[in-house]
Amino acid sequence: MNWEQIKDFILEHKQYFLVGLVVIGIALWTYQGSGQNNTATEFTEDSQTEQKSASVKSAAKDVNKTSAQEEPAKPKNVTCDISGAVRHQGVYTLKAGARMQELIEAAGGAASNAQLKQVNRALILQDQDKVHIPYRGEKIKADEIVVSIGGSSAAATTSDDSGSSTTSDKSGAKVNLNTADAQGLQQLNGIGEKKAEQIIAYRQKNGNFKKIEDLKQVSGIGDKTFAALKDQLAV
Template identity: 40%
Template sequence: MEKINEIWEEHKDKIFLIVISIVILSVLLLPRIKATSSINGGDMQVQGQSQSNYELGENSSSSQLVSTMSVNEETNSQQKIRVDVKGAVVHPGVVTIKADQRVDAVIEKSGGVTKNADLDQVNLAHKLTDQMLIYIPAIGEQVQVNSPVLIRQSQENEVDESERSAAETTDANEDLAGKSGSKVNLNSATKEQLTELNGIGDKKADQIIAYRQQNGNFKTIDDLKNVSGIGDKIFESLADQITVN
C-alpha cells in the first residue's frame, strides 16, 4: 500500500493529465461518430427506398403495357365494318359485322347460301374489309361482277399483273437496247430521232431532212458532212450513232 501511495505521489500529475486528455478527446469525437452512424443509416434507407421505387416503376410499366395491349385487342375485336353481300345467299344486302371476321362468317349472318350456290369459286377464308363486295355465284354462272373473294378472279388478276410486269420489263429492255445498241438511219429517221443525236438540234435536224429530200438518200454516213452546219467535230461525236442501211 505504501508503495502504491509512493507511485501515486510521484506520478499523479501525469495521471491527471492523461485522464483529462481522454475526456477531452471523447467529448470532441463523440458527435462525429454519431453523425457518421446517422449518414450510413440514412444511405442504407435511401438505397432501400430507391430499389423499392425502381421495382414498383418496373412492375407498373409492365402492367401498363399488358393493359394497353389488352385494350387494343378488345378495340379491334369490337370494331364494326359494313360489307355488301350479293348473289346466291338467303338474305342479300349490307351486313354489319366485326372487323376481324372472314367470308364464311358474313355468309352465315346472311342466312347461309342457297341450294344452287357455287362455293368452289369463293375463298371462304378471305378476310373482310370495310365496304367490300362479297359475291356468291350460282352453279354454272359466268360471273361478271368484280369481287375480291372470288378465286377465279383473284387468279386472273394475279396473271394479269404478272403479264403486265413482264410486258413492262420487255418494253424497258427494248428501250434500253434502242438507246444503247441501235443506230439512227439517216435515210428514214424522223426529226425527233435525229435530235437525239449528239450535236443535232431542231435546226440541224430540219437541214438533214431537207438535204435528204433534195439530194436523195445518203450513200454513206460521211455524206452527212455535206449538210450545212455539220463539220468534222460534230460528225465525229455522232458517227457511231448513225447508219445509212
C-alpha cells in the first residue's frame, strides 16, 4: 500500500479517526484530573494530620507549664530554734523532713537534766518551729514544747518525775518550787546559781513550800524579786 492509497483510506474513514482522537483526549484529561485530585487530597490529609499533632503538642506543653506553676516549690531545708535542756541552744538548719532527734543532736545533745520521756523525738519538724526541751522538774504545757510559725503547736506531753500532769498558765512555763532542781530554778527571772542553791537549802531544812509566797522567806529574795517571778511559780 503506497502513500496515495493510505491518504485515500484516511479520507474515507476520517470520521472514525476523529472519534478515536476525541476518545483518547477525553481519557488523557480524565486520568490527569484524577491524579491531581489524589495529590490534593493527600496533601490536605497530611496538612490536617500535622496541624492536629502540633495542637496536641502545644496543649501538652500548656498543661505541663500550668502544673509546674500551680505546684509550689518544696523547701529543701528547715530552720528551727531550740532552747531549754540542750547543750547548745540556738538556731539550726536541717534538711527538710528532719526529726526532733536530729535537732537535739545538732544542738549538742540533751543536757544531763533534760526531761525527754514524753518528748516526741520522732516528730517531723517544720520550717521556723520553736522548740523547748524541758528540764527535769520543769512544768510546761504540752503545746509549748513545739510551737510552729502559724501559732499551732505539735502534740507532745510532758510530766514531772513523779508522773503527775504538768500545768502552766498563759504567762508561760511554771517551775515547781518543791520539785525543781538547781538548773530548773535558774530558769526563773532573777534566779542565778547562788539563789537556786539557797532555795534548795531552805527546802531541805524547812520542808516543801506551802505556798509560793513562802519563797520570800529565802535569804536574798524580797518583794521586788518575788513580784518579778511569781507568775512562773507553782507548788
